[in-house]
Amino acid sequence: MLGAHTSAADRRLRLREELAGDAILRFPGAINPLNAQLIEQIGFEGVYISGGAFSAAQGLPDIGLTTLSEVTEHGRTIAGMTNLPAFIDADTGFGEPMNVARTIQSLEDAGLAACHLEDQVNPKRCGHLDGKEVVATSEMTKRITAAAGARRDPNFVISARTDARAGEGLDAAIDRAKAYADAGADLIFPEAMRDLSEFETFAKALDVPILANMTEFGKSELFTADQLADAGVKMVIYPVTTLRLAMGAIEDGLRTIMADGTQSGVVDRMQTRARLYEVLDYESYNAFDENVFNFTV
Numbered sequence: 663m664l665g666a667h668t669s670a671a672d673r674r675l676r677l678r679e680e681l682a683g684d685a686i687l688r689f690p691g692a693i694n695p696l697n698a699q700l701i702e703q704i705g706f707e708g709v710y711i712s713g714g715a716f717s718a719a720q721g722l723p724d725i726g727l728t729t730l731s732e733v734t735e736h737g738r739t740i741a742g743m744t745n746l747p748a749f750i751d752a753d754t755g756f757g758e759p760m761n762v763a764r765t766i767q768s769l770e771d772a773g774l775a776a777c778h779l780e781d782q783v784n785p786k787r788c789g790h791l792d793g794k795e796v797v798a799t800s801e802m803t804k805r806i807t808a809a810a811g812a813r814r815d816p817n818f819v820i821s822a823r824t825d826a827r828a829g830e831g832l833d834a835a836i837d838r839a840k841a842y843a844d845a846g847a848d849l850i851f852p853e854a855m856r857d858l859s860e861f862e863t864f865a866k867a868l869d870v871p872i873l874a875n876m877t878e879f880g881k882s883e884l885f886t887a888d889q890l891a892d893a894g895v896k897m898v899i900y901p902v903t904t905l906r907l908a909m910g911a912i913e914d915g916l917r918t919i920m921a922d923g924t925q926s927g928v929v930d931r932m933q934t935r936a937r938l939y940e941v942l943d944y945e946s947y948n949a950f951d952e953n954v955f956n957f958t959v
């Protein structure tokens with residue numbers, strides 16, 4: 663109850679240990695703290711906090727319009743309500759290398775365990791769209807060096823994302839990733855790989871672990887966690903999956919009310935009140951005050 667019972671430092675240590683282990687780590691996107699609690703209860707290794715899902719939830723496209731303060735506060739509310747490590751999307755780092763340093767400290771203070779920084783220019787766009795542009799390798803290594811030097815907790819994981827596959831090809835993307843790892847990145851996020859063999863080639867070429875982005879309606883096929891693990895991938899994110907599931911269901915429900923004049927036709931697809939209270943661990947709040955949970959649902 664009342665959120666995480668582990669410290670942020672413990673969650674970061676746990677992520678470091680798991681990254682060094684054998685199993686692939688599965689991080690579904692959490693759109694809010696309740697969602698993170700469900701991800702934890704179902705048994706995943708961590709939660710991902712998507713920039714695309716966060717901007718969409720604000721009614722905005724994913725083009726770098728959200729600010730460091732907004733993203734930090736969003737990350738804080740989620741990271742504070744789960745015992746899992748929370749991995750946040752820091753886009754291009756919110757400015758120049760010095761801003762990137764401040765970004766890392768801000769995210770660390772908010773209890774996050776990891777973040778990724780990408781090598782796109784501003785304004786950035788979703789990594790699975792055409793027409794992306796990247797900054798020079800030297801510009802991105804400055805972002806990574808600044809990030810790595812700014813953290814106070816050495817266990818905070820810095821992931822470098824390269825969006826270069828689309829415009830420069832696989833080999834160039836691998837060269838960039840190597841330079842980013844040399845600059846201090848702990849994990850590499852090769853964006854928009856075309857097939858499994860590209861993940862495999864990437865993983866083999868690098869000494870640091872790699873991450874796979876299994877976003878829907880993008881450039882990558884949706885591989886299973888086992889397929890990715892066999893290709894040498896260490897972590898998989900399902901960044902916008904929960905938002906898309908929820909929005910699909912919300913739209914159907916709203917159209918049902920509009921058509922039928924009632925939501926009764928979709929009630930059996932809803933999370934029940936009892937299930938919600940179970941996820942929230944409502945009952946345990948009774949330990950503090952027995953009048954809090956003295957009813958049945």
Ligand SMILES: C[C@](O)(C(=O)O)[C@H](CC(=O)O)C(=O)O
Pocket residue numbers: 711712713714715724751787788789790875877878880901902
């Ligand atoms: C991972 C990602 O950066 C995100 O913001 O979740 C997006 C996901 C998406 O738009 O599908 C991305 O650029 O891949």
Ligand SMILES: [Mg+2]
Pocket residue numbers: 712713714724751753
């Ligand atoms: Mg993003």
